[in-house]
Amino acid sequence: MKFGGPFPYTGPLATPENMALTAKTAERLGFDYIWIGDHLIYPKTMKSKYPHSPDGSLPIDPRHNFFEIFTSLSFIAAHTSKIELTTNVVIAALRQPAVLARQIASLDVISGGRFGMVVGLGWMEDEYEAANVAWAERGAITDESILALRALFAEQPFEGPHFRFGATHFYPKPTKSPFPIWIGGDSDAAIRRAARLGDGWKPVGPARESTWRAGANGAMATRARWLKEKHAYAMQVREQAGRRGEPLPLASSIGMLDTASDALTMSDRKDQILDDIAQLAGAGVSQISVLLNELNSTGPLQKILDEAQWFAEEIFPLTRDL
Numbered sequence: 484m485k486f487g488g489p490f491p492y493t494g495p496l497a498t499p500e501n502m503a504l505t506a507k508t509a510e511r512l513g514f515d516y517i518w519i520g521d522h523l524i525y526p527k528t529m530k531s532k533y534p535h536s537p538d539g540s541l542p543i544d545p546r547h548n549f550f551e552i553f554t555s556l557s558f559i560a561a562h563t564s565k566i567e568l569t570t571n572v573v574i575a576a577l578r579q580p581a582v583l584a585r586q587i588a589s590l591d592v593i594s595g596g597r598f599g600m601v602v603g604l605g606w607m608e609d610e611y612e613a614a615n616v617a618w619a620e621r622g623a624i625t626d627e628s629i630l631a632l633r634a635l636f637a638e639q640p641f642e643g644p645h646f647r648f649g650a651t652h653f654y655p656k657p658t659k660s661p662f663p664i665w666i667g668g669d670s671d672a673a674i675r676r677a678a679r680l681g682d683g684w685k686p687v688g689p690a691r692e693s694t695w696r697a698g699a700n701g702a703m704a705t706r707a708r709w710l711k712e713k714h715a716y717a718m719q720v721r722e723q724a725g726r727r728g729e730p731l732p733l734a735s736s737i738g739m740l741d742t743a744s745d746a747l748t749m750s751d752r753k754d755q756i757l758d759d760i761a762q763l764a765g766a767g768v769s770q771i772s773v774l775l776n777e778l779n780s781t782g783p784l785q786k787i788l789d790e791a792q793w794f795a796e797e798i799f800p801l802t803r804d805l
Contacts, residue, residue, distance in 0.1 A: 484764060484805045486794075487569065487772035488514030489787050492555055494778040497548040501784050502555065503562040505777070508788050512795040516567035516599070517559065518772055521552045521574055524613050531607040535687055543778050553586045560594035568594055572603035572667035572685075576624040577614045580631035580646055587632070588657045596658035601685045601734075602629060603667035620645075622672055629664055629680050636662055665734070674713055678720035683732040685770075686710070703737075703759040710735065710766040733767045738774030749775060750793045757801060764805035 488509030491497045506517050525545035532539030543549075556568045568590070575583060591598040604621045605611075611618040627643045634641035636657060640650045666673060666681035669688060677684035688706045710733065717731055737759050738749065749756065763771060773794055777787045 484760065484768075484802050485515040485770045486799070487516045487518050487770065488512065488566075489773065489775045489777040489791055490517040490519060490559075491777045491784070491787075492519040492552075493543055493549040494547050495544075495781045496777065496784055496787075497550060499558065502550070502559065504784065505788065506559045506563050506566065509791060510563045510566035512792055513799060514566060514773075514791070514795065515770075516569045518569045518571055519550075519552050519555055520571040522549060522605075522607070522610065523574075523577060524610055525549070526609045526613070529607070529609055531609050534606050553590055556598065557590055557593060560590065560597065564595075565597075567597050567599060569599045570601050572601050572605060574605040574610070575602045575628040575632075576604065576616055576621050577610065578628075580628050580635060581648065583628070584632050584635040584653070587662065588636070588653070588655050591657040591659070591662070592655040598657075599663060599665070601665040601667045601683075602681075603673065622676070626676060626680060632664070633661060636660070665732075671716075674717045675720050677731065678717040678726070679724045681731065683734065684714070684717060685734040686713070688735060703762050706735070707762040707766040710763070710768065714767050732769050734770040734772070735763050735766075735768045736772040736774055737763070738772075738776070749773075749790050750797070753797060756798060760798070760802045761805065764802075 488505075490505055490509070491501055509517055525541075533541050536542060552570060552573065556570075560568060573583075578586075587598070587600060602625065604625055608618045611621060616624065624645050627645050631641050631643065631646045631648075635648075635651065635653050638650055638653050641648055661682075663682035664680070665683035665685050666677035667685045668674070668676070669686045673686070674684065689709050714731070714733055721727070721729060721731060737756065760771060773791075775787050775790045775794075780787060
């Protein structure tokens with residue numbers, strides 16, 4: 484099992500100093516990767532509802548810093564040497580493939596091959612409007628963008644309804660060939676995209692907010708059952724798409740993402756955390772992001788780093804072989 488450590492790319496603690504210190508600490512503690520989310524804007528008047536909270540409210544305060552994803556990971560690459568640099572969901576449709584391909588390859592080479600990416604559609608229609616991209620065509624544009632990225636890396640021409648270019652020189656190339664592109668999302672359309680076009684699948688899944696809290700017995704079991712069922716569906720689609728025998732790695736998360744509390748209480752839930760991880764492993768999960776409320780806490784940062792150290796010392800030795 485691989486574990487992703489905390490990283491305050493937004494929220495009250497999102498400063499360059501805190502991001503660098505957190506990433507270096509996560510690397511020293513033995514976390515495998517850090518990840519960062521992607522948004523271009525948060526409109527002051529938002530018509531879109533956040534899909535993973537009961538009332539549609541944002542889990543973060545958009546009045547705090549929200550650092551750009553590739554700039555931030557390049558910054559972290561310069562402050563670390565081993566830890567992998569990954570994303571939550573890059574909203575590929577909001578970027579021209581040539582620009583995105585250049586960002587991917589540059590970051591991957593600069594970091595020594597440590598970059599990995601998850602692509603998805605996002606949830607905010609307002610963002611598509613701001614970028615002048617058709618919301619109704621977001622799925623088709625995303626699919627085409629993935630194919631266009633691979634054509635650019637291979638220096639091949641590409642022609643589709645939304646993007647077209649001739650064969651082009653492309654250097655530097657990503658260190659991995661082909662460059663792995665994971666797919667994020669929970670919908671059946673996202674699962675089919677992962678099966679047809681992806682090299683891994685990173686859903687949110689049910690029971691995100693409360694899987695480890697007291698009184699939430701059975702929540703992780705619900706998610707594990709869902710993951711197992713949907714992953715089986717993805718593998719059926721993958722076979723139908725001519726990719727039989729190709730694995731589709733699966734990622735998930737544990738922890739909290741809560742605007743209402745600064746409490747960091749992972750360390751008083753050890754038995755439940757171990758059970759949650761075992762259930763996720765049983766569902767086929769091989770990567771787990773550990774959420775320590777770093778996106779919402781007002782600090783001090785040391786509280787988060789202490790929780791990360793507890794997790795590394797108490798949980799890693801018992802779960803690495805799952």
